[in-house]
Amino acid sequence: MALSMAPIAVIAAEDGPDPLMPHTSELIVGLVAFALLFFFLRAKVYPIFEKTYAERAAAIQGGAAKAEEAQAEAQRLLEEYRAQLADARSEAARIREDAKQQGAAIVAQAREDAETEAKRVAARAEAQLQAEREQVLRELRGEVGTLATTLAGKVVGESLQDDDRSRRVVERFLADLETAQASDAAKPAAGDA
Numbered sequence: 001m002a003l004s005m006a007p008i009a010v011i012a013a014e015d016g017p018d019p020l021m022p023h024t025s026e027l028i029v030g031l032v033a034f035a036l037l038f039f040f041l042r043a044k045v046y047p048i049f050e051k052t053y054a055e056r057a058a059a060i061q062g063g064a065a066k067a068e069e070a071q072a073e074a075q076r077l078l079e080e081y082r083a084q085l086a087d088a089r090s091e092a093a094r095i096r097e098d099a100k101q102q103g104a105a106i107v108a109q110a111r112e113d114a115e116t117e118a119k120r121v122a123a124r125a126e127a128q129l130q131a132e133r134e135q136v137l138r139e140l141r142g143e144v145g146t147l148a149t150t151l152a153g154k155v156v157g158e159s160l161q162d163d164d165r166s167r168r169v170v171e172r173f174l175a176d177l178e179t180a181q182a183s184d185a186a187k188p189a190a191g192d193a
Helices: 003-012 023-158 164-192
Strands: none
Touching: 023 164
16 A cells, blocks of 8 residues: 555655646636626626615615604604693693582582471471460469468358459469579579589
8 A cells, every 4th residue: 555655645745836726718707707797797686686775775764754744643642642631631720629618518508408308497496496385374364363362261251253353363473483583593503613
């Protein structure tokens, strides 16, 4: 095997043209082909790419402008909504305040009406009680007078059927009785002071 490797090593060691360097004719043909391809691409393909790029850039800028317009419109609508919401809240607060005031006025009016009605009922009851009291006193005086004259007639032993005289006696007795009651009522009040 060592013998078979020797001819390969000898071939690689020989001096000659560099295998990495192209031949001059190949280099010239390659440069001409590259130049033709470059000018063709620049004349035909590059404008198409440039046009497409410009259209996409315009579409993007137009889309960005539309997006900015849409955002500005959305911001305007948001501000309008907030203003309407603030107006609605202030209106609701005003309505609540009006309702509170009306409620307070209704309550005050109802209270005033109830107090007036209570005073009227109390005055009517007081007047009715006073009338009943006077009627009871009149009836009582008549009965007390009749009983007193009958009793006095039995005690004295003679009839006191004279109406004028018996009425005077009864009225004087009742007046003395009322005076005695008034003086008895005044004594405890004076003792408390």
